[in-house]
Amino acid sequence: MTPTENISGEPGTADPRDARATAGVGEHPATVECALPVVRLLDQDGRRLQDDRFGPWVEDLDDDAVAQIYRSMLRSRRLDEMATSLQRQGQMALWPPLRGQEAAQVGSARAVGERDFVFPSYREHAVILERGIPAGQMMSQFRGHKASSWKPSETRTHVYSLVLGSQVPHAVGYAMGIDQDRRLAEDAGEPAPAEEAVLVYFGDGSSTQGEVHESMVFAASYDAPVVFFVQNNQWAISVPFSTQSRVPLAARAAGYGFEGVRVDGNDPLAVLAVTRWAMAEARQGRGPVMIEAETFRLGAHTTADDPTKYRSTAEEQRWAARDPLLRTRALLEGEYGVGQQWFDELEEETTAWIKSTRTEILAGRPEDLEQRFDVAYAAEHPLVDEERQWYLDYQSSFLPDHDETPAGSAGHDAAQEDRA
Amino acid sequence: MSEVFALPDVGEGLTEAEIVSWKVGPGEKVVVDQVLLEIETAKSLVELPSPWDGTVLDLLVDEGRTVEVGTPLIVIGADSESPGNLPDPGYTGEADAASRASTRSGDNQDGKAGSHQKQVEGEEAASQQALVGSGPKADPVVRRRRQPTLPRRNQGAEPERRASQAHEAPRQGPGPAGRPSFGEGIADLLSRAGLGQSAAERPAWLGGRRQEAGGGAAPVPSTADQETPRRPALAKPPVRKVAKEMGIDLADVTGTGESGQVTKRDLLAYAAHLREIPDGPDSFWVSTNAPGAGDRTQRIPVKGVRKLTAQNMVKSAFTAPHVSIFVDVDASRTMEFVKRLKEADYFDGVKITPLLILAKAIIWATARNPQVNATWTDSEIIIKRYMNLGIAAATPRGLMVPNIKDAQDMSLRELAVALDNLTKTARAGKTQPGDMQNGTISITNIGSLGIDIGTPIINPGEVAIVAFGTIKQKPWVVDGEIIPRWITTLGGSFDHRVVDGDLSARFMADVAKILEEPALLLD
Numbered sequence: 024m025t026p027t028e029n030i031s032g033e034p035g036t037a038d039p040r041d042a043r044a045t046a047g048v049g050e051h052p053a054t055v056e057c058a059l060p061v062v063r064l065l066d067q068d069g070r071r072l073q074d075d076r077f078g079p080w081v082e083d084l085d086d087d088a089v090a091q092i093y094r095s096m097l098r099s100r101r102l103d104e105m106a107t108s109l110q111r112q113g114q115m116a117l118w119p120p121l122r123g124q125e126a127a128q129v130g131s132a133r134a135v136g137e138r139d140f141v142f143p144s145y146r147e148h149a150v151i152l153e154r155g156i157p158a159g160q161m162m163s164q165f166r167g168h169k170a171s172s173w174k175p176s177e178t179r180t181h182v183y184s185l186v187l188g189s190q191v192p193h194a195v196g197y198a199m200g201i202d203q204d205r206r207l208a209e210d211a212g213e214p215a216p217a218e219e220a221v222l223v224y225f226g227d228g229s230s231t232q233g234e235v236h237e238s239m240v241f242a243a244s245y246d247a248p249v250v251f252f253v254q255n256n257q258w259a260i261s262v263p264f265s266t267q268s269r270v271p272l273a274a275r276a277a278g279y280g281f282e283g284v285r286v287d288g289n290d291p292l293a294v295l296a297v298t299r300w301a302m303a304e305a306r307q308g309r310g311p312v313m314i315e316a317e318t319f320r321l322g323a324h325t326t327a328d329d330p331t332k333y334r335s336t337a338e339e340q341r342w343a344a345r346d347p348l349l350r351t352r353a354l355l356e357g358e359y360g361v362g363q364q365w366f367d368e369l370e371e372e373t374t375a376w377i378k379s380t381r382t383e384i385l386a387g388r389p390e391d392l393e394q395r396f397d398v399a400y401a402a403e404h405p406l407v408d409e410e411r412q413w414y415l416d417y418q419s420s421f422l423p424d425h426d427e428t429p430a431g432s433a434g435h436d437a438a439q440e441d442r443a
Numbered sequence: 444m445s446e447v448f449a450l451p452d453v454g455e456g457l458t459e460a461e462i463v464s465w466k467v468g469p470g471e472k473v474v475v476d477q478v479l480l481e482i483e484t485a486k487s488l489v490e491l492p493s494p495w496d497g498t499v500l501d502l503l504v505d506e507g508r509t510v511e512v513g514t515p516l517i518v519i520g521a522d523s524e525s526p527g528n529l530p531d532p533g534y535t536g537e538a539d540a541a542s543r544a545s546t547r548s549g550d551n552q553d554g555k556a557g558s559h560q561k562q563v564e565g566e567e568a569a570s571q572q573a574l575v576g577s578g579p580k581a582d583p584v585v586r587r588r589r590q591p592t593l594p595r596r597n598q599g600a601e602p603e604r605r606a607s608q609a610h611e612a613p614r615q616g617p618g619p620a621g622r623p624s625f626g627e628g629i630a631d632l633l634s635r636a637g638l639g640q641s642a643a644e645r646p647a648w649l650g651g652r653r654q655e656a657g658g659g660a661a662p663v664p665s666t667a668d669q670e671t672p673r674r675p676a677l678a679k680p681p682v683r684k685v686a687k688e689m690g691i692d693l694a695d696v697t698g699t700g701e702s703g704q705v706t707k708r709d710l711l712a713y714a715a716h717l718r719e720i721p722d723g724p725d726s727f728w729v730s731t732n733a734p735g736a737g738d739r740t741q742r743i744p745v746k747g748v749r750k751l752t753a754q755n756m757v758k759s760a761f762t763a764p765h766v767s768i769f770v771d772v773d774a775s776r777t778m779e780f781v782k783r784l785k786e787a788d789y790f791d792g793v794k795i796t797p798l799l800i801l802a803k804a805i806i807w808a809t810a811r812n813p814q815v816n817a818t819w820t821d822s823e824i825i826i827k828r829y830m831n832l833g834i835a836a837a838t839p840r841g842l843m844v845p846n847i848k849d850a851q852d853m854s855l856r857e858l859a860v861a862l863d864n865l866t867k868t869a870r871a872g873k874t875q876p877g878d879m880q881n882g883t884i885s886i887t888n889i890g891s892l893g894i895d896i897g898t899p900i901i902n903p904g905e906v907a908i909v910a911f912g913t914i915k916q917k918p919w920v921v922d923g924e925i926i927p928r929w930i931t932t933l934g935g936s937f938d939h940r941v942v943d944g945d946l947s948a949r950f951m952a953d954v955a956k957i958l959e960e961p962a963l964l965l966d
Binding site: 105108110111112113114116117323325326327328329331332381 | 448449451452453454455457475476487488489490491492493494
């Protein structure tokens with residue numbers, strides 16, 4: 024397999040846009056051959072594939088566990104569709120769709136242990152749901168109600184990072200801190216803290232950011248317990264992967280001195296297996312590890328993007344045929360004999376969940392800016408006091424609102440107030 | 444009970460979108476997330492789904508129109524409602540959609556429910572208010588006024604000077620660098636003159652929010668008001684309404700009516716005056732030192748006809764190898780012929796121009812050299828045994844080439860009428876897409892602007908175009924003597940893939956022959 028060939032190994036079509044996306048070595052003449060295999064536990068039709076190294080990591084999965092994976096994937100897809108609609112209805116400033124990346128996200132998130140810490144990028148909606156964070160809470164950020172939507176200390180999940188790649192040095196720093204805590208405990212003769220590791224998500228586009236490289240150097244230098252999880256969705260907005268890298272991203276890990284694994288990102292079992300293995304490596308001090316999940320963003324980069332302008336329908340159709348939901352459904356039907364009725368019921372349940380989630384999202388209100396001053400520091404701070412006072416003075420400098428509706432409900436008024 | 448869905452900002456910071464097509468019509472039932480319409484933004488084609496279950500009561504914007512973010516698009520009511528059952532009959536008439544739109548977005552800005560925006564179920568309705576686009580504008584100056592405070596820099600002698608400048612500004616102020624709209628142009632003028640709070644801020648009254656004395660609420664002094672006490676403007680309500688719509692502060696208008704009232708005439712004169720300022724050639728240039736010079740470029744978005752013209756011209760210029768030839772013609776007999784036709788009873792009320800004779804000449808010459816009336820495809824040359832004669836026309840919407848269908852069948856009179864209709868329609872900006880399709884050969888009449896001749900670019904899908912230069916008297920040698928004659932120059936461009944040099948020469952010579960001797964048309 025040539026380095027930048029996509030995981031299907033299919034040749035590109037005559038469409039030049041397609042050719043760019045799937046071009047092989049030809050486009051970069053001096054490229055060194057790379058022979059990293061792609062880990063796959065399911066074929067495209069949901070039939071099991073043998074893998075001696077990673078297969079055992081998901082041997083414990085029964086029909087119920089697989090069904091739960093499918094359920095999570097379906098929920099995140101429906102949520103994604105609803106969010107896109109809400110954006111079109113003016114209820115959200117922006118939405119980055121995850122369609123197509125459900126297996127990579129659900130599979131990897133399910134490998135995270137109770138003590139582990141997750142650093143998402145901004146498209147990891149399925150991961151966020153898996154972390155038990157309510158959808159309405161997650162979306163308050165995209166609605167412009169909050170700057171960050173959940174408490175990392177409570178959810179062991181860092182907030183979304185909208186600046187590309189910025190979460191990666193944070194994650195490595197956090198992982199180095201885990202090590203530091205362990206050493207401090209040893210020095211003090213205290214019992215070692217429970218094993219934990221960090222899982223950080225980023226994309227093929229972010230992989231080109233300088234701080235991502237620096238983070239990997241640091242992670243390697245300090246044996247940080249971190250797993251770099253790259254969702255290679257083939258397109259960095261409009262830049263095809265063949266432009267981002269000559270080699271699979273996982274191949275870069277060798278340059279830093281740790282292992283990189285390529286996995287079929289649309290195979291939830293393979294993703295789960297590889298991530299379980301990688302997190303175990305990291306927890307036991309054999310990290311860092313890099314995982315490259317090869318997948319495809321079936322939707323737009325964000326609701327402000329139009330992918331038809333830079334990629335071909337043929338390419339989209341090829342990847343649509345590899346839809347992770349189709350594959351997982353085929354596994355459930357083929358191996359576990361799950362019938363139509365179960366899927367119908369699940370669809371019904373999901374529809375009901377989406378309906379209530381939609382109500383929950385729309386009921387969300389912007390946070391009162393004043394409260395932000397209370398959470399900047401744990402204790403009182405003179406500078407914050409000064410800034411709070413300035414803000415209050417500024418607010419009171421406005422004329423009374425003669426022409427704003429006096430009869431609105433309290434919640435409505437608050438919304439108006441904050442938007443002002 | 445009904446809800447109005449307004450155009451949201453579906454991209455990051457988009458300001459407008461074109462309504463491409465409606466997927467629903469009045470009376471139709473819709474459910475949440477059902478696609479209502481398709482819009483095209485600067486970024487992409489986007490489908491807008493319904494936020495509500497209900498029945499479509501009214502579509503407020505026509506297909507093909509470009510509207511600003513926040514413009515109401517559709518009224519959706521509870522299932523029990525039927526179209527025409529609208530709460531406010533004022534909106535059911537053929538009122539101008541734009542003014543309806545501005546009224547409504549004004550309502551939004553005030554945070555009030557518009558007449559259609561009845562709050563369905565209190566909290567529920569509030570929760571459904573769009574966060575993006577249709578809500579209050581981002582500019583705080585438009586939405587909320589600060590308490591009047593005197594900035595330190597304006598104290599002392601300064602305010603008076605600034606204020607007097609402000610008053611004179613609309614009359615003699617420098618023109619704005621870019622003038623995207625009438626209202627903004629004024630805003631720009633005022634901000635240069637120091638009246639606006641800063642160059643970047645829009646005076647509140649441009650947002651249609653200024654309260655006139657007697658308008659109900661107490662007048663609110665702005666910073667500018669503080670600086671010079673302004674005359675209370677006297678005017679009748681209809682004049683106030685128009686002034687508000689035009690974004691004009693009546694205090695700026697000199698009143699000539701009873702007790703100094705501002706009359707409608709005063710207002711219109713003032714508006715016309717304002718319009719002239721930014722358009723004068725003297726105010727086009729912006730010098731480096733001009734106050735608030737800022738960005739001295741003007742950006743015109745490439746869209747619509749401009750975009751289409753650009754695409755067509757590039758396509759034609761870079762796919763069809765053009766060969767151009769020119770010929771000087773003594774058109775004196777054509778001029779005489781035109782003069783006689785004008786006098787003839789048969790042509791009463793029909794506009795006769797030399798272009799008519801040229802059109803007829805082209806039809807005649809084409810019959811003798813049919814290959815100029817053709818289309819090139821890579822596998823074959825399609826010769827048209829009919830003529831849809833295109834006439835390039837400068838229209839309010841840009842350059843268009845509508846054509847006269849089956850010009851070959853027309854009598855001279857019919858052709859004259861058709862030409863006149865085509866020109867009038869084009870000038871009114873009402874040319875339909877169908878009028879521009881399936882042209883077979885074209886004329887561009889650059890002579891009407893006094894130009895001698897140029898190299899025309901072939902209309903895509905055709906292989907020949909004739910440019911008609913100006914006709915003027917020139918010294919001409921006839922039988923060894925120099926005498927004044929009516930001379931014009933014809934230019935022709937041909938697609939060399941279809942039309943070789945000799946054919947184009949013969950065709951042009953034939954056209955010239957008719958202009959020299961229109962009697963040959965009797966042949």
